[in-house]
Amino acid sequence: xxxxxxxxxxxxxxxxxxxxxxxxxxxxxxxxxxxxxxxxxxxxxxxxxxxxxxxxxxxxxxxxxxxxxxxxxxxxxxxxxxxxxxxxxxxxxxxxxxxxxxxxxxxxxxxxxxxxxxxxxxxx
Numbered sequence: 212x213x214x215x216x217x218x219x220x221x222x223x224x225x226x227x228x229x230x231x232x233x234x235x236x237x238x239x240x241x242x243x244x245x246x247x248x249x250x251x252x253x254x255x256x257x258x259x260x261x262x263x264x265x266x267x268x269x270x271x272x273x274x275x276x277x278x279x280x281x282x283x284x285x286x287x288x289x290x291x292x293x294x295x296x297x298x299x300x301x302x303x304x305x306x307x308x309x310x311x312x313x314x315x316x317x318x319x320x321x322x323x324x325x326x327x328x329x330x331x332x333x334x335x
Contacts, residue, residue: 212280213241214273226276232264244277245284 215221215228219240222228229242265273 212245212284213243214276216240216242227272229265229269229272232266233261235263242273244273244280 213222214226216235217228217231218234219238220228222241
């Protein structure tokens with residue numbers, strides 16, 4: 212959910228890096244597509260013409276990639292959506308107490324957890 216900024220060129224989806232007015236002094240820079248952020252610049256008499264910036268034409272690429280990411284998120288959310296979980300009541304045969312199923316019936320090799328803990332402490 213980002214776009215590489217030149218000189219960074221790597222991206223898992225092979226996105227074309229965004230050109231910038233002059234190279235940034237850092238490597239591995241990306242423009243996020245799904246984050247909102249505000250920037251406050253104090254008004255000063257400063258010449259900002261030499262600061263790195265995107266061109267107006269770059270906005271269309273940012274908007275296109277952002278739109279792709281929104282669609283990708285919507286698909287992932289739809290694929291991950293699950294309905295309400297159905298919880299089934301345990302079946303207990305009240306006529307024969309020996310037929311009641313327990314955790315021990317499914318995992319007899321685990322033994323009694325309290326005995327296992329006691330064995331750990333007693334053996335040390």
